[in-house]
Amino acid sequence: MTGPDIPPTPRLPDPLPEPGDARTNLPLAPIDEPPQLRADAARNRTLLLDAASRLLTGCGAADLTMESVAAAAGVGKGTVFRRFGDRAGLLLALLDHREKQLQAAFLSGPPPLGPDAPAAERLHAFGPAVLRHERDHHALILASRTDPLRNYAVPALRLRLNHLAMLLRQAKVPGDPELLAHTLLASIDTALVHHLTTERGMDPEHLEEAWHHLVNRLGQPSEGQPSEVGRDA
Numbered sequence: 001m002t003g004p005d006i007p008p009t010p011r012l013p014d015p016l017p018e019p020g021d022a023r024t025n026l027p028l029a030p031i032d033e034p035p036q037l038r039a040d041a042a043r044n045r046t047l048l049l050d051a052a053s054r055l056l057t058g059c060g061a062a063d064l065t066m067e068s069v070a071a072a073a074g075v076g077k078g079t080v081f082r083r084f085g086d087r088a089g090l091l092l093a094l095l096d097h098r099e100k101q102l103q104a105a106f107l108s109g110p111p112p113l114g115p116d117a118p119a120a121e122r123l124h125a126f127g128p129a130v131l132r133h134e135r136d137h138h139a140l141i142l143a144s145r146t147d148p149l150r151n152y153a154v155p156a157l158r159l160r161l162n163h164l165a166m167l168l169r170q171a172k173v174p175g176d177p178e179l180l181a182h183t184l185l186a187s188i189d190t191a192l193v194h195h196l197t198t199e200r201g202m203d204p205e206h207l208e209e210a211w212h213h214l215v216n217r218l219g220q221p222s223e224g225q226p227s228e229v230g231r232d233a
Contacts, residue, residue: 045083048073049097052090056098056136061091095137099156102133106163119170120219126164127188127211131204134190141190160185173219180218187214 051073055064066087070077084090111117112125134141151157164181173180186192188211196202 041083044075044079045093048075048080048083048090049094052094053098053101056094061136064091066090095141098133098137102129103156103159105129119167123164123167123171123184123215123219124212126167127184127215128208130160131188131193131207131211134188134193135204138190138194142194157185168218171219175218184211184214184218187211 048069052064052069055068055072059068064087066080066084067077069090070080073080080090084093106113106122106126106129108114112121113129114122117125161178161181164184165177168175168177168180188207193207196207197204
């Protein structure tokens with residue numbers, strides 16, 4: 001059983017976290033855009049981030065360079081440096097860009113991750129989508145966690161938590177939706193996934209299967225409380 005791929009980025013619904021809000025514990029100030037960014041500059045920034053996103057999928061963060069992004073976007077290397085300052089600024093902007101893609105996918109994208117699917121199907125699709133989304137960013141995400149408690153206040157995490165709690169309510173899963181949402185998110189935490197795949201040698205697909213089993217277990221109804229979450233293994 002494998003989960004759905006993250007669909008292409010649809011237009012973001014309004015409102016969503018502003019750029020830089022997705023990871024408030026990252027030093028995003030150097031990459032924030034001025035309030036009245038020129039239209040051509042905004043297009044260049046999007047062009048560069050889309051090119052970097054494609055390269056990241058193909059080669060990973062370790063081999064992502066300012067030169068390779070410039071070549072993929074069809075612009076001069078100086079354009080990349082002017083927009084992001086350095087490679088660290090590019091990676092931080094890319095992380096924020098990809099987070100917004102994920103948010104758009106589960107808030108307004110096509111099913112089974114998006115709103116046109118039943119809540120049970122969206123729950124099953126959510127975990128694999130997050131696992132795949134963060135697989136390329138684990139080093140940057142882990143480096144940003146200077147304060148373990150502050151991670152719970154990050155807007156991106158709060159949005160994921162609220163989204164899962166909403167789906168759990170819609171699927172009539174018994175129990176406290178917020179606590180159950182925390183349980184689900186903890187099972188795909190970046191640090192845990194990195195440990196399991198790197199130190200324990202687990203296959204990423206095995207972790208996706210574990211998500212489906214956990215969702216099924218949480219969805220087992222108590223007496224008099226029907227649930228709609230079940231999925232065949």
